[in-house]
Amino acid sequence: MKTGTSISGLGHITLIGLAVFGGVFTHRPVPPPEVANVTMISEQEFAALTRPVEGVPPTIVPPETVVEAPEVAPATEPETTPAPEPTAVPDPEPVPIPTPDPEPEAQPAPAPEPVQEPVTVPTPTPTPEVLPAPAPAPVPAPSVAEPQPSAPVSTPRPARRVASEIAPPPPPDAAPAPEPVAGAAPTPEPTPAPVETEPEAEPAAPEEATTEIVTEAETPSETAPAAPVVTAPVTSARPAPRPARPAQTAQPAVPAPEPPAPATPPRTAGSTSTASSDSVDAALREALESAARQPDAAPVVAAPSGPPLTAGEKEALRVSVQKCWNVGALSSEAMATTVVVAMAMNRDGTPDAATLRMISSSGGSDAAARQAYEAARRAIIRCGAAGFPLPAEKYGQWQNVEMSFDPSGMRLR
Amino acid sequence: MTRFRLIAAALALALLPFTTPLLAQNGPLRIDITEGVIEPLPFAVPDFISENAPGGEYAQRISRVVAADLAGTGLFREVPQEAFISQITAFTPSVDYASWKAVNAQALITGAVSATADGQLVVKFRVFDVFSDTQLGEGLQFQGTTNSWRRMAHKVADAVYSRITGEGGYFDSRVVFVSETGPKNDRRKRLAIMDYDGANIQYLTNSSSIVLAPRFSPAGERILYTSYETGFPQIYQLDVGSVSRVALPVPADSMTFAPRYAPDGQTVVFSASQGGNTDIYRLRPGGAPERLTNTPSIETGPSYAPDGSQIVFESDRSGTPQLYIMGANGGEPTRISFGAGRYGTPVWSPRGDLIAFTKQNAGRFHIGVMRTDGSEERLLTASFLDEGPTWAPNGRVLMFMRETQGAEGQSALYSVDISGRNLKKVPIDGAASDPAWSPLLK
Numbered sequence: 001m002k003t004g005t006s007i008s009g010l011g012h013i014t015l016i017g018l019a020v021f022g023g024v025f026t027h028r029p030v031p032p033p034e035v036a037n038v039t040m041i042s043e044q045e046f047a048a049l050t051r052p053v054e055g056v057p058p059t060i061v062p063p064e065t066v067v068e069a070p071e072v073a074p075a076t077e078p079e080t081t082p083a084p085e086p087t088a089v090p091d092p093e094p095v096p097i098p099t100p101d102p103e104p105e106a107q108p109a110p111a112p113e114p115v116q117e118p119v120t121v122p123t124p125t126p127t128p129e130v131l132p133a134p135a136p137a138p139v140p141a142p143s144v145a146e147p148q149p150s151a152p153v154s155t156p157r158p159a160r161r162v163a164s165e166i167a168p169p170p171p172p173d174a175a176p177a178p179e180p181v182a183g184a185a186p187t188p189e190p191t192p193a194p195v196e197t198e199p200e201a202e203p204a205a206p207e208e209a210t211t212e213i214v215t216e217a218e219t220p221s222e223t224a225p226a227a228p229v230v231t232a233p234v235t236s237a238r239p240a241p242r243p244a245r246p247a248q249t250a251q252p253a254v255p256a257p258e259p260p261a262p263a264t265p266p267r268t269a270g271s272t273s274t275a276s277s278d279s280v281d282a283a284l285r286e287a288l289e290s291a292a293r294q295p296d297a298a299p300v301v302a303a304p305s306g307p308p309l310t311a312g313e314k315e316a317l318r319v320s321v322q323k324c325w326n327v328g329a330l331s332s333e334a335m336a337t338t339v340v341v342a343m344a345m346n347r348d349g350t351p352d353a354a355t356l357r358m359i360s361s362s363g364g365s366d367a368a369a370r371q372a373y374e375a376a377r378r379a380i381i382r383c384g385a386a387g388f389p390l391p392a393e394k395y396g397q398w399q400n401v402e403m404s405f406d407p408s409g410m411r412l413r
Numbered sequence: 414m415t416r417f418r419l420i421a422a423a424l425a426l427a428l429l430p431f432t433t434p435l436l437a438q439n440g441p442l443r444i445d446i447t448e449g450v451i452e453p454l455p456f457a458v459p460d461f462i463s464e465n466a467p468g469g470e471y472a473q474r475i476s477r478v479v480a481a482d483l484a485g486t487g488l489f490r491e492v493p494q495e496a497f498i499s500q501i502t503a504f505t506p507s508v509d510y511a512s513w514k515a516v517n518a519q520a521l522i523t524g525a526v527s528a529t530a531d532g533q534l535v536v537k538f539r540v541f542d543v544f545s546d547t548q549l550g551e552g553l554q555f556q557g558t559t560n561s562w563r564r565m566a567h568k569v570a571d572a573v574y575s576r577i578t579g580e581g582g583y584f585d586s587r588v589v590f591v592s593e594t595g596p597k598n599d600r601r602k603r604l605a606i607m608d609y610d611g612a613n614i615q616y617l618t619n620s621s622s623i624v625l626a627p628r629f630s631p632a633g634e635r636i637l638y639t640s641y642e643t644g645f646p647q648i649y650q651l652d653v654g655s656v657s658r659v660a661l662p663v664p665a666d667s668m669t670f671a672p673r674y675a676p677d678g679q680t681v682v683f684s685a686s687q688g689g690n691t692d693i694y695r696l697r698p699g700g701a702p703e704r705l706t707n708t709p710s711i712e713t714g715p716s717y718a719p720d721g722s723q724i725v726f727e728s729d730r731s732g733t734p735q736l737y738i739m740g741a742n743g744g745e746p747t748r749i750s751f752g753a754g755r756y757g758t759p760v761w762s763p764r765g766d767l768i769a770f771t772k773q774n775a776g777r778f779h780i781g782v783m784r785t786d787g788s789e790e791r792l793l794t795a796s797f798l799d800e801g802p803t804w805a806p807n808g809r810v811l812m813f814m815r816e817t818q819g820a821e822g823q824s825a826l827y828s829v830d831i832s833g834r835n836l837k838k839v840p841i842d843g844a845a846s847d848p849a850w851s852p853l854l855k
Contacts, residue, residue, distance in 0.1 A: 013420060309442065318444050325449035329488040331580035332809070342441060353545075371579030374542060374549075378519060379449070381544045400441035409447050 309390075309397050316389045317398075324383035327375060327407045334371040337364030338406040341376050345399050349387030351380050359402065376405040453490035454577065456483060457518035459501040460494075461536070467528035468535075471559065475526060475536060475566040482570035482584045485610065486810075487835025489577075492518045504537060506548060513543045520549075522573055534559045538569050540576050549576045563612060564854070571853070583805040584609060587851045588812060589627040589636055590826060592616065593844035597820060600844075604638060606653070609805075609850070611826075611840040617656055626801075626847050630674045633851040637661075637672040637681065646670045648683055663694075663702055671713050675741075676721040684713040693726055705743035716761045716768075717741070718785075725749075725759040725768055725785075736770060738785070749787030758801050761785075763852075764808035767831065771800045771813075780813050782831055793833040797822075801846070806853045812839065814846040 309317075327335060344355040356377055361369035380403070390398050458480040463469035483489040499512035504525035513521050524538035537554040541547070553572055557565045564585055571582030592605040592614075601620040604627055607613055618624055622642035629636055636651045648669045651658040661681065663669045672683040679698045682705070684691050691711040694702040706712040710730035717724055725738050728746070734755045737746035750756040754774025761768055765785070772779040772792065778799040783790040798816040805812070809831055815838075816824040824846040826839040839845075 009420065314442075314444060317442075318446055321444070322446050322448045323450060325446060326452055326454060327449045328451040329454040329578050331578045334579050367579055371577075374545070375449075378542070378544050382519075398442045402441045402443045404443070404445045405449075406445065406447045407449060410449060410451065 307394060307397075309394055313389075313391055313394075317401075320383050320388050321379055321403060325376065325379035325405065327410055330371055330375055330407065331368060333364050333368040334375070335407050335410070337368045337372040338362050338404060338408065339369055339372045339376055340402055340404045341373065341380065342400070342402045343380065345388075345390070345395075345401055347392065347395055347399075349384075349390045349392075351384040351388075351401075353381055356380065363408070372405065372407070376403070379405075453484075453488060454519050455490050455492050455517055456480075456520035456522065457492040457494075457497065457513060457516065458483075458522045459497065461524035461526050461538070462501065462504055464504075464525050464527040467530065467559075468526040471528060471534060471562045472524075472526040475562055475569070476522075476524060478563055478566035479522060479524075479538075479570045479573065482567060482610070483573060485837075486574065487830055488574075489520070492516050504539070504552075506539065506552065508541055510541070510543055510546045513541075518543055520573075520577055522569075524569065528559055532559045533557075534562055534565060536565045536569060538572070540573050563608065567608070580809065581807040581853070583807045583810060583850075583853065585854050586806050587633070587854065588803075588826075588839075588848050589617070589629060589851070590845045590848040591624055591627065592841075593824060593846060594620070597822070604636070604651070605845070607841070614841065617651060617653075618658075626671060626849075628673050628849050629851045631676055631678045631852060633854065635674075635678075636849075637674065639670045639672065648672045648681075661696060663696065669694075671715065673716055675717050676719055682715040682717065682724060684715070693724070703743075705739070706746070714758050716759055718761050719763055719765045725761055727757045727759060736768070736787070749783070749785070750790075751787060752790055760802055760804060762804050762808040763806060767808070769802040769804060769811055771802065780811060780829065782811075791831075791833065793829050793831065794827075794836060798824075799827075801848070803848050803850045805850055812848045812850055814848065816846075 339361045340359050342355075342357055342359045344352045346352055358369065358373040358376075361372065364372065458476050461472040461476040463472040480491050484491045496516045498515055499509050501508065501523045504523060508521060508523065519542070521541040521543050522538060523541070524536060526534070526536050528534045533556065535554055535556050537552060539552040540549040542549050553569075555565045555568050567584035567586075570584045574582040574584070586609045587606055588609055589604060589606045592603045593600050594603075595601045602624050603620045604617040604624050606615050606617060617636070618640075622640055624641075625639040625646070627636050627638040634653055636653060638649055638651065639646045640649050641647075646668045647665075648661045648663060649658045650661060661669070661672070661683075663683070663685065664687070666687070668686040669683050670686075672681055674681055675695075681696045683694055683696070685694050685702070690709055691713055692704055692706045692708070693712045693715045695705055696702045705715075705724070706726075706728070708728070708730055710728055711734075712726055712728045712730075715724045715726040722741055723738050724741055725736060726746075727734050728737050729735070731748065734757050735748055736750040736756045736759045737748050739746035749768070750770070752772070752774075754772050756770050756772050758771045759768050760770070762782075767782045768785055769780065769782050772781050777795050778797070779792040780794045780799045780802045781790055781792040793811070794813070794815075796815055797818040798814075800814050800816075802811045802813045804810075805828075810828055811831060812826055812828045814824050815827045816822055823844045826841060826845045826848050827836060828839060829836040839848075
């Protein structure tokens, strides 16, 4: 008995722990970027920078969000590029082109979804025969759940289209059938209705389905339960820009990180006298302990290297580098080459010149990349000689820096 | 106890997900930089060291020409020698970087010159990236004669330019042009050739007849030009070395003009006017002229793409002069210029990416460039009369003729970067027009 209870106890605790913490764990990457956003949202320009990061929260699956982020980034870049152009008097021509493009692309995205829906229509057909019985009773809910997993994506969509068409066909078949249909049509019940109607509607449905699809796209709200899977990618694209302003909407996540930060310092001062005034390590330790006690405080765990830089702080670094980044003597090919330079930073804000290296380049030959890298290196060394304006208490956040130098927006202006 | 331990173990297991992220260091801070500055890069050229007595005569002069070449591009700015806080006393592979950083010299060029009694000259140089504490490339040396000391200085400047910018230089090149003397109503014209910077002018023809539009061959050893010595325009080919000339075998009863070499250096395209209609012809070595266009409109100003596959030319078939591109063997042309105004004198860039042209619109003339499909048109200049662009060997600079207004108006040669910056007059005594840039000299 003892062994049995302990084993079961162990198992349960492990499961509960994994259930509670496992979910939190996946969210971990999200919190740090959000913190940065909250403080910065006020500045619209910075929002563009944070967009790719914010793209993460909406979608649950991290790998997908990572892929999408780069897509969003290019869209923002064209917007930023126009800014420099006004300064250049001579060539206004290139300016108009970049800005209009990004907008149209984002909107058309929803349209393609409907196309997928028609394709799914065939799948529901097999299930119809079995379903008539469960349909009438509300109880079937659990039973319905089983069929869904087999083709969750396909079933929900037919339901909407069919629902409108279905009304006529059901009556002829059988008495029992019409009843469920009537109930289904008015009510939101998604799964039962589609199954029954589908068998009859199949032959005639395809043509009409296409016309209906359009309407479905217009009113996506009803499909909420089934839709999420299909629409996920599309909706995720939009959220990226929006989160920037209403970041407050993500209040649950946002408030969590902030309170812990202020909370920790008082604790150290009051509870532990050993903690000296501003030792970062102590704060980190405190943060770790609090995280261990409170699973919800996950975001705080990111604090080990200090709170993330605010957009303003990143901007200060960016500006201080680009004022020394002289591309005037670059070849036109080098002007089309983007180089990413990595370096380690000293605590005084100066770059460690020995660690400067080019980690990637794109858009030009090796020779062009070398010229572009040399110009970038000169910029970093020259303007970093007196130390970049970086907050010392966040050293952990900027002890390693990667800078991407993209001169394409400055070409021939 | 065991249960307690088990529970503790379970708790530790449950907390595992939290600890792993702690161990993982945060990624590097990523910054995207898309805005830089465009300004001349400061460089320092201390006087080259003379390694022997005869070399002393040239050391200082060569270093001055190198500095003038670089500063003349507009891409570089020389740090005045008075600002130097250290001097170069030896031609060594290492320098005191700190003292050059202090005067904000981002590039440092050092050199040494030696000469022999029989007129041989050796120039050595090194380029340093001061703020990176490194030498850019290896030291190099050129050998020549004391008479060609300017060319050797240009070669040094070309090498420095190439190492810093990543593209070829254009200093060791020459320009052929029409030198003009006398008032407008009695203008005397001669073919002349000079270094790209206006030095070493030599005359190739006398002023007995009018000459027009000289063009270098791809190797720079021959020149095509149009002369009126028979009373109406005829095309001649002139050998630069011997200054001897021959008339091209074209129909003697037609006016021929606007010649240009194909990239092979043998084939020539030109315009011929017969019975009031002007079309473009091609003359291959040993052959007869072949007609490439055949329309009642005026086609002229042909210029080959660097790969020889296409020809850009101007035509007024649409009503106003516009630019068209056709295959090297003729065929249906494609119009590429669609802006307001008249387009003419198209010239394909030696890099192949751009076409330079003259544009006349709203009473003003412009030199401009566009992509080979006609997109991204950019006007680089604007004046009372700008005309006849010619490309520097590296395709980054254009030289053209600018004439001032009025009876006292004079034509002069100007150069401009294809970004539209660094517009400046080529220092020549007297009037000049119709420049044509040579390739880099061998």
